[in-house]
Amino acid sequence: TDFGTPASKSEKLVTLTIDGQPVTVPEGTSIMRAAMEMGTKIPKLCATDMVDAFGSCRLCLVEIEGRPGTPASCTTPVAPGLNVKTQTPRLKQLRKGVMELYISDHPLDCLTCAANGDCELQDMAGAVGLREVRYGMDGANHFKADSPLALPKDESNPYFTYDPAKCIVCSRCVRACEEVQGTFALTIEGRGFDSRVSPGQHDAFLDSDCVSCGACVQACPTATLQEKSVIEIGQPEHSVVTTCAYCGVGCAFKAE
């Protein structure tokens, strides 16, 4: 199970209420993780317990009694006595709107996509109940020559491909490269519609500082970074969690 954010190592405990149920967790735990640990799933795209919370996708919004707005639960730590709501009609509507925007800027080839059935974007669209997208897929972005949707796939790495058209710019791969592997091979360049993951100043992944550890592939919630073996032969029965070029054993690299 992915609890959304890394576990807190604090020995001090905090009790709060989530959706009417009291929950006690270590100080420093995110509201998202506290909710997930008690079995309440909060939709998320940019959070994973592999790396620190970033708060970019805005899908995990919650309401906290006495506080204005709808903070992201992945970046908001628990506090004693908080009364959190995760499933109000307002939150459901906000999440649906966010998902609608993501899907409006994403190729709709799920049935033939290598990640079909193992795609968090697909899962979250279902989780928020998205049935239709009001925004056309013919927005300006799709016709700009330098749009990520118009860029070719990078297939230079022998183990995985990078397809900019499927990137939701959650930056999980960039953070995994830094926090899990300790390499700084990836970055986000550009702004708004033009923002994209790139291998730094290099044109191709293979020319970058990438060591092919597979942390970015493991962290990617879509088919943007995809193992070549999965593309060729389909999803394995038992997933290997690394594409490390140095041993290929499938070691669990999750940092604790």
Ligand code: FES
């Ligand atoms: Fe919290 Fe993306 S999961 S903002």
